[in-house]
């Protein structure tokens with residue numbers, strides 16, 4: 216027993232020695248660096264042995280070769296904004312900090328960019344827009360998240376209803392397989408059907424199949440004009456009836472966001488005034504149209520002709536500043552929920568468009584059953600609603616109810632023909648629900664792919680496929696850069 220332990224310690228020490236000898240970037244072993252890399256937005260902390268700051272992409276190959284030789288777990292990290300614990304080094308080992316690989320090169324003629332995995336999403340969007348181009352995937356975390364993290368989680372956002380998700384913009388991925396060999400899956404060209412499409416396999420695989428060092432991303436022309444409107448409805452059912460009807464009459468919104476009455480009520484209490492005067496506690500749709508001026512004019516007319524039959528009230532933004540005020544309503548809803556309880560579980564479920572009203576009926580029934588608030592908002596244009604379960608972390612009774620509530624919610628979503636996650640991925644938090652979503656044969660096929668690409672299981676071990684129960688772990692109370700409380 217003692218001999219085994221000694222062997223393990225010696226192996227770890229030898230791996231560290233070899234790492235320092237061959238690396239260009241730095242290896243951080245101090246408490247503060249290891250703590251920072253130990254958690255993400257799930258706030259479950261598991262300390263790594265070391266954080267390796269990657270400055271030269273080739274270093275990733277060096278690290279993985281050594282990790283393979285000594286069986287060291289390796290967890291890739293961008294900004295650590297994952298909501299599911301997917302960036303937590305749950306089995307220790309080494310964290311690869313890729314945030315310094317942040318170069319951005321844009322070819323405005325081909326409309327293709329080559330970006331480092333660590334480039335921040337907003338920085339890339341701003342550089343593209345300065346050239347009259349547009350990169351639509353817009354996770355709310357875009358001021359912090361990295362493009363490598365976006366690709367590894369197949370990030371979505373508000374504009375997916377018209378423009379699709381991160382996957383729809385990835386042409387090529389460059390990086391390293393688990394054994395340290397370099398890969399180039401795809402190229403900076405728009406057509407490519409050579410061999411099996413492993414590029415798409417890596418997208419959304421949460422760092423379990425390879426490490427991405429750079430990517431070739433597609434850009435589109437920036438829409439010339441945007442229009443924003445906000446609509447109040449007496450009930451969620453009326454709002455969703457309007458959502459389905461809008462598509463039927465040919466409206467193609469670039470954003471179609473929904474807020475339920477619980478969320479609106481939180482925002483109204485927070486600001487002390489009704490969002491629509493005389494109609495407090497309405498359900499709300501926020502809609503953006505974009506395109507050339509003639510197209511936006513035509514779409515606006517179709518939208519207003521149709522929706523005024525359903526909406527109790529509406530407001531249009533005539534300037535960018537007014538539009539910003541309307542979007543502020545959505546942001547306020549998110550922040551103001553903390554008046555209900557100190558902890559928010561944010562479940563990014565998706566159901567078919569026509570089943571959204573049924574899902575909201577269920578979240579209200581769930582609220583009454585478990586006695587915890589379930590304010591819900593989200594991307595109604597693609598059925599991706601964020602159902603929140605609010606609870607007080609210190610209360611064991613609350614935690615028990617919240618845990619039971621999530622299980623019931625996930626089952627309902629699957630029963631409605633939906634999926635347990637549309638944006639955030641599985642990580643640690645959603646691992647218990649994989650068996651609800653997927654058959655044993657599907658899970659076995661995923662295991663086979665993982666085994667083929669990472670035979671020793673060193674890449675982000677413990678995620679997606681392994682049983683894990685977040686509720687057995689104490690979460691840490693820590694202020695993260697995106698916290699606004």
Ligand SMILES: Cc1cc2nc3c(=O)[nH]c(=O)nc-3n(C[C@H](O)[C@H](O)[C@H](O)COP(=O)(O)OP(=O)(O)OC[C@H]3O[C@@H](n4cnc5c(N)ncnc54)[C@H](O)[C@@H]3O)c2cc1C
Nearest residue numbers: 293294295296297355356361363364365367371422427638
């Ligand atoms: C306030 C807030 C709002 C959010 N809003 C949204 C939203 O609207 N839409 C949405 O989709 N998500 C959202 N998220 C979740 C999260 O921001 C996204 O999943 C984002 O894509 C993660 O990027 P990151 O750089 O922080 O990645 P990290 O959290 O560092 O990593 C996430 C996963 O990707 C892997 N990974 C990271 N970089 C690489 C790489 N180079 N190679 C291989 N694997 C890698 C990690 O190992 C981990 O599994 C939100 C999170 C927060 C905190």
